Amino acid sequence: MLLTGTVVVDAGTIIEDGAVVVAGDRIEAVGAAADLRERFPAHERRAFDIVAPGLVGAHVHSVQSLGRGVADDAELLDWLFDYVLPMEAGLDAEGMRLAADLGYLECLASGTTTVIDHLSVHHAAEAFAAARERGIRARMGKVLMDKASPDGLEESTERALRDSEALIRQYHDTANGRIQYAVTPRFAVSCTEACLRGARDLADRYDGVVIHTHASENEDEIATVESETGMRNVHWLDEVGLTGEDVVLAHCVHTDESERELLAETGTHVTHCPSSNMKLASGVAPVEDYLRRGVNVALGNDGPPCNNTLDAFTEMRQASLLGKVSETDSTAISAATAFEMATENGADAAGFERVGALRAGWKADIVGLTTDSERATPIHDPVSHLVFAAHGDDVRFTMVDGRVRYEHGEHVGVDAGAIRERAQAYAEELFAER
Numbered sequence: 001m002l003l004t005g006t007v008v009v010d011a012g013t014i015i016e017d018g019a020v021v022v023a024g025d026r027i028e029a030v031g032a033a034a035d036l037r038e039r040f041p042a043h044e045r046r047a048f049d050i051v052a053p054g055l056v057g058a059h060v061h062s063v064q065s066l067g068r069g070v071a072d073d074a075e076l077l078d079w080l081f082d083y084v085l086p087m088e089a090g091l092d093a094e095g096m097r098l099a100a101d102l103g104y105l106e107c108l109a110s111g112t113t114t115v116i117d118h119l120s121v122h123h124a125a126e127a128f129a130a131a132r133e134r135g136i137r138a139r140m141g142k143v144l145m146d147k148a149s150p151d152g153l154e155e156s157t158e159r160a161l162r163d164s165e166a167l168i169r170q171y172h173d174t175a176n177g178r179i180q181y182a183v184t185p186r187f188a189v190s191c192t193e194a195c196l197r198g199a200r201d202l203a204d205r206y207d208g209v210v211i212h213t214h215a216s217e218n219e220d221e222i223a224t225v226e227s228e229t230g231m232r233n234v235h236w237l238d239e240v241g242l243t244g245e246d247v248v249l250a251h252c253v254h255t256d257e258s259e260r261e262l263l264a265e266t267g268t269h270v271t272h273c274p275s276s277n278m279k280l281a282s283g284v285a286p287v288e289d290y291l292r293r294g295v296n297v298a299l300g301n302d303g304p305p306c307n308n309t310l311d312a313f314t315e316m317r318q319a320s321l322l323g324k325v326s327e328t329d330s331t332a333i334s335a336a337t338a339f340e341m342a343t344e345n346g347a348d349a350a351g352f353e354r355v356g357a358l359r360a361g362w363k364a365d366i367v368g369l370t371t372d373s374e375r376a377t378p379i380h381d382p383v384s385h386l387v388f389a390a391h392g393d394d395v396r397f398t399m400v401d402g403r404v405r406y407e408h409g410e411h412v413g414v415d416a417g418a419i420r421e422r423a424q425a426y427a428e429e430l431f432a433e434r
Contacts, residue, residue, distance in 0.1 A: 002043040003366060003397075004033045005051030007382045010358045011340050014382055020051055022364040025176060025402035030358050046397060048368030050382060053358050054113025054137075054400065055312040055367070056346025059212075059250040059271040059300025062103030062127060063088055063096060063120045066427040068304035076218040076280045081150065084305055088120040089152030090430055096123035098423045100130035103310060104138075105416050110311045110392025113137055113365040113400045116212055116248060116271070116300070116350050118184050121145055121153045121160075128171045131179055134414065135405040137365060139350045141184035141212065142167055146195045149186075161198045168206050178401050180208060180351065182248070187214040188225045188236055200241030210246040210351050213237070216259070217251035218282050234259035243268045248349045250300060251276075252290075253283040260286070264293040269349035272341070274318035275309075276302035284326045287319065287333060298346040299338070311392035316342050320387055335387040368397035 001022045008018030008030065019033040021040050029036055064084060071083035091099065096119075107115060117140035119127050124142035131138040144160040145153050164183055172181035183199045185191040191199075203209045216222055216233045229236045234255055237243055245267040252263070252270045263270065272285050290297050299315045301307050307314075316338040323333030347356030354362040369390065371379060376394070379385045398406035405412055 002036060002040050002045045003051050003368060004045065004047045005368065006049045006371075007051075008358065009050055009052045009382045009386065011344055012336070018051065020358055020366060022366070022399070022402055025364055027358060027360055027362050027364050027366075029360055046368065048397060049371040050369040050386070051358070052367050052369065052386065053343045053356055054365035054398065055111050055342045056114040056298065056350060056356060057107060057112045057300050057310065057312055058116045058248065058298030058346040058349045059273055059302060060103065060107070060115045060117050060310060061119075061303030062100045062115070062117050062130075063091065064303035064305050065099040065103040065106070066091070066095065066423060066430060068308045070431060071305045074280070076282055077220050079280060079306065084303070085150045085153055087430065089150055091120065091123065093123045093126050095426055095430065096120070097126040097130055098419065098426050100127035101134065101419050102423045103304070104130055104134040104136045105411055105414065105419065106310045107312075108134065108136060108398050108400070108406045108411065109395065110313070111367040111369070111395040111398060112310065112312045113367070113398060114139075114347060114350055114352060114355060116140070116182060118212060118250070119143055121155060124167055125170070128167070128179065132175045135400050135403055137178045137352065137355065137400055139180045139182045139210065139212070139352070141182040144183070144185040144195055144199060145190045147190060147192050149190045157192060157195045157198060160195060161202055165202060168202070168209060172206060173208055176401060180210075181206070182210050182212040184211075185213045185242070187221065188229075188233060189221055193240055196237070196240040196242055203246060208351065210248065211242055212248045213242060213250070215249040215252055216254045217277070218280070219254055222254055232256065232259055234262055238262055238266065245269075246351070248298075250302070251282070251285065253277055253285045255286065260289060260293060260295075263290070263295050267296075269296045269298060271298045271300045271349060272319055273300045273302040274315060274322045276306040278318070278322070279306050284322060286326070287323050288327050288329075291337070296345055296348055297341055298349040299342045309392075312342055313386070313390050313392050316387045335381070335384045338387045339383050364399055364402040366397075366399045367395050369394045370396050
């Protein structure tokens with residue numbers, strides 16, 4: 001397939017009247033459209049206003065898709081323990097599958113081709129099946145919770161680790177490498193020391209498995225961890241082995257100087273979730289400082305109940321604007337930086353090689369967008385447009401691993417309408433009982 005764009009946008013590169021050639025699951029060539037049409041005359045063609053890499057949602061909760069809008073105007077721990085965790089506990093296998101289907105379809109329709117997905121304690125296999133069938137690229141894992149957790153979610157340390165290992169053996173590095181595993185303790189508040197150390201041991205025993213958890217999102221969370229361990233959150237996670245180049249920490253809103261130094265020294269990845277942090281009034285992550293220190297910062301939407309969308313374009317805009325306000329510096333978190341956070345930085349955090357950019361030999365994860373709107377007129381800088389003006393509903397084409405998953409407003413090979421109808425009915429019944 002030959003995909004042409006009025007502009008082809010990549011990190012640091014803009015090609016006017018450009019094209020991307022796809023062969024199998026890889027990008028074969030990127031360059032001027034006229035040259036590539038001549039070199040590949042028999043290729044099937046698609047034309048768009050903008051061609052760009054697929055975006056990376058480096059922290060999402062697909063399982064929470066059925067709770068969109070049920071927990072507004074609450075702070076983090078109340079939001080979590082009073083609303084979200086009881087919802088997760090009430091999901092059966094059908095609910096998990098519907099939630100995952102809904103979340104992944106929303107991502108694909110709005111240009112997100114890769115996610116790091118923090119699932120739930122039970123029925124994680126349903127989400128793995130959904131990711132495989134819907135075609136999204138995913139780093140994902142069953143949640144571990146072995147203390148201070150609601151009924152229906154707390155389980156023994158042994159079972160949590162045993163069931164995680166079984167999922168690793170079944171799903172890790174499958175679907176042509178598109179599905180990868182992350183060991184996912186919920187956070188230090190709901191995990192014992194044995195559980196956290198067990199997560200590190202489990203990741204170490206399987207090549208390519210990483211660790212993903214929440215950290216330092218809320219001041220009450222930090223106070224709880226410090227009262228139990230005598231350490232601030234990031235130091236405690238480091239003590240039990242949950243820092244390093246194979247660790248992704250979501251949020252990291254409230255960190256002190258020593259914690260920031262530790263994140264940089266260990267090469268730990270951070271996922272910034274600006275919309276969620278604003279909605280839950282958790283605070284503003286020191287993203288510019290992390291970047292200055294060389295910490296890899298990616299972007300995530302978090303879950304629909306605290307966002308209420310999985311549109312990654314929203315997070316690019318919010319990250320840049322919030323960074324400027326936080327630093328009182330109009331040059332902080334430029335459009336180019338935000339775009340890189342949503343593409344290559346996210347792919348690095350997720351541990352996917354040759355993902356997040358449009359380059360020969362890289363994975364063919366590509367989106368095509370329209371600019372046929374007043375909001376897109378005029379365009380002086382395509383990267384600025386993508387970060388500050390574009391929406392997920394501008395996406396007209398989504399390809400993952402060389403396969404078209406969304407085109408002309410429709411999910412390829414999926415009855416999305418039927419899934420939405422079933423999800424609506426299931427959600428109504430689920431919350432009618434509360």
